[in-house]
Amino acid sequence: MTEPAEPTAVQRLAAFAVRCRDEGVPGAVAADVSGRILDVIGNALAGRAEGGPGTAVLEAVRGWAGTPQAGIFGEAGRLPSPSAALVNGTLAHALDFDDTHLPSVLHPSAAVVPAALAAAEETGAGGAALTGAVAAGIEVCNRLGMASYLPEIRNSLFFERGQHATSICGTLGAATAAGLLYGLDAEGVASAIGVAASMGAGVIEANRTGGTVKRVHCGWAAHAGVAAATLARAGVTGPPTVLEGRFGFFRAWLDGRYDAGALLSGLGERWEVTRTVYKPYPSNHFTHPAIDCALALRARGLDPADVAEIELGMPAPTLRTVAEPRPEKIRPRTPYHAKFSGPFTVATALLGGGGLGVYLDDFTDATLADGARLALAAKVGCREDERASEIFPVAFAAVLRVRTRGGARLEHRVDSSRGGPAHPLSRAELLTKFGLNAARALAGEQATALSSAVAGISDAPDVGGLLALTRASA
Template sequence: MTDARTQVQTLAEFAVACRERPLPDDVADDVVHRILDTVGNCLAGRAESAGGNAPDAAVLRMVTGWGGTPEAGVIGSGERLPAPSAALANGTFAHLLDFDDTHLPSVLHPSANVVPAALAAAEAAGAGTRELLAATAAGIEVANRLGMASYLPDLGNSVFFEKGLHATSICGTLGAATAAGLLHGLDAPALASALGIAASMGAGLIEANRTGGSVKRIHCGWAAHSGVTAAALAAAGVTGPPTVLEGRFGFFNAYLDGAYDADALLYGLGDRWELLRTVYKPYPSNHFTHPGIDCALALRAAGLTAADVEHAELGVAAPVLRTIGEPRAHKVRPESGYHAKFSGPYTVARALLGGGGLGLHLDDFTDDKAADPRLRALAERIDVVADERATRLFPTAFAAVLRVTTHSGAALEHRVDSSRGGPGSPLSRADVLHKFRLNAARMLSAEHTGRLVDAFAGMAEPNGDFADVMKLVCTTPETSPRDHPTAVPS
């Protein structure tokens, strides 16, 4: 018998079931850490703000000017804003530093969209921790499933990426609407409408990864804002098309020219969780740069110094060349610390010179570091090329090989088939917590950070309360972020 439900109706029924039944233990534990990681990224993003026309400062200035009923907190501030505005601000902070998690093989960043939307909607609705965790889990799963549907094994890539579309913000808008809709108490038909509304709001182009511009840094904020707004519109009675995904003029035809995997979207929904395949980032840079960083750190640990390098060749998956290797002039001489995050030559050079945190950290991506003549000279000696093995493994894992010729004539090589944090080398819970402490310490005192870690641990308890977390993260900074070191004990 043919299932008469449309795709969006199936996703909505799955999401409502997440709210009505306990989450699997591993999923519930994972979601707590997704929220922790995202909040840490937000705190670090606030601390790194350049002010003025920086995207986060511009967004905060704009939403504060909008005004409205105070419903939800702004992370790193005592400010309270309407839920959609708080989601916009916090989603921008979450993606600001390119430190947010990545789902493979869809290559999208779900938590930076879904968590800010869920936190804002939960505060506005007065929801409890159980509802927050269920909504976040369902939202991330919907975003990941939409991303998975766009990945075609024969293409070896996401169709979104091939077309220059940002799957993160497009799929993330529907994930954010899922989370916010559940927290609004929507039933399955209304939640399907929220997703149908959100599908008209998701957008994002990734040209900024190649040649500059700050707009990409607000993509997750806008997705979170749009998701919260879509859920509120559905609650107010606006409806969406039931065939919004598979229809002739629906999501998959409009964005992907009808080339998508329907089984990846729906098969095993609720039993096999794509959320659990979302990997954490150890380094605050585009995820495609991570295997090259790993290779450089390994050769450095084996005794190679930056001064030894006459020439180096970084071999990566062919589809990522356009992001981290081209145009070459932009990659060897990035215009800012942010654009250096998308450069294979820069990140390898920086790793060879030595970095902070788990290998490279935020102070390795300042504007001054990007303009450092010594670093640029080293980056000029690094070429980025396609590597057959890395291409074959992409995008189920991010692989690379680094070959170095030294001034003495020695030939060195190191290869990784799955970058640190990836499916072949996942970060431990201790690593994730260490990363959080490093990020939070840029804005908060050690004592405050410790209280926040304890509050997160309490969220995992059956009667946990996320209100303590929000009180601690939505506060005026106690000290200047520059007073804090880039490394603290884990």
């Protein structure tokens, strides 16, 4: 078959990715990548302490056996690289505490970083190669997500269809990163992406009504990405028009509706990696501006016992995830399900609050059974706020209006949630978040050593020691 004369979309992405590995990335991008790795490891350690799907996935993959190639966060022993990526990616996304790219609204790092770490450990790659691979993988993932964002609907078409953009685009980003660390050339990386396009999947109904499978999505994306790169290394090839072709990625997922400029323009000059924002609260990102509003009203002296009624105004596309169906949102079934509830998280911010304002200890079986919290959540009504809808999804906005028993009316509005584009987390806040998460699994001095190792990752001769530092000493 004759290949097109002009480079195809996947060929251009692959050439860019190889430059990231072979020529390095700008200093600001390298520094940003170290923060991504730190955040993923901290989230994964806290996720491991939580148990749940991460433990279940580890039990499952141990039964698969295979050649020990890569380590697991917080765990002795090694697994085949695809299996290690599956476990670590699941842990990284298990608490819904991982970063978010806007306006694509996907979580790139939890899929790409575990895949890159597994491939780097297997091959003995150094920190510079890992940094370039993570940067390229996240950039490819984010740009695929950007290409799916349609301004006329103010949303990603993936999400309009109930598809999880993270697990779909994250698979291709993970394959990019793993392919680079396996030493593939541009043609090989293009094949890894092309193979991965047949592997990504994920639906988001669990966001609405519960279930634990969504927490495995990033792990499966990491697993599939490493598997795709392994197959490409062995000689399996992907179609050169896998993205834009008649039966390619964009046609299959999005009916051919995508933004080619967002996908390809300014590669290596305009970095979507650095526009990925960190989460200060361990809940669905759509709930964050509401939490900000509730915390602000609480700081102004609002007494939750004095609340008669609360109105939460949000972007219209987010209501389906965090406000509907209402019976499920005012009385969530599980602590994880509660993280996807606007009413419950507002009540939590008014009554509880730890860490950076709301923390993991606010989502437990005990808080789920707290009568005061459930009664307050039942007083929260959710509706569209036009201003928030106009801003979405470039930033997450909300307004909270409270009527007290005495008839007073209070209001607070945010146009960009904390951690978002207008209010990014500082380095100190990111380290605070990491410290809180790591403390659930490690002693303080070990967590400090781990954060220092991640900060200097670009200069590390290999990354194997990084995984060792995630394991609690005897």
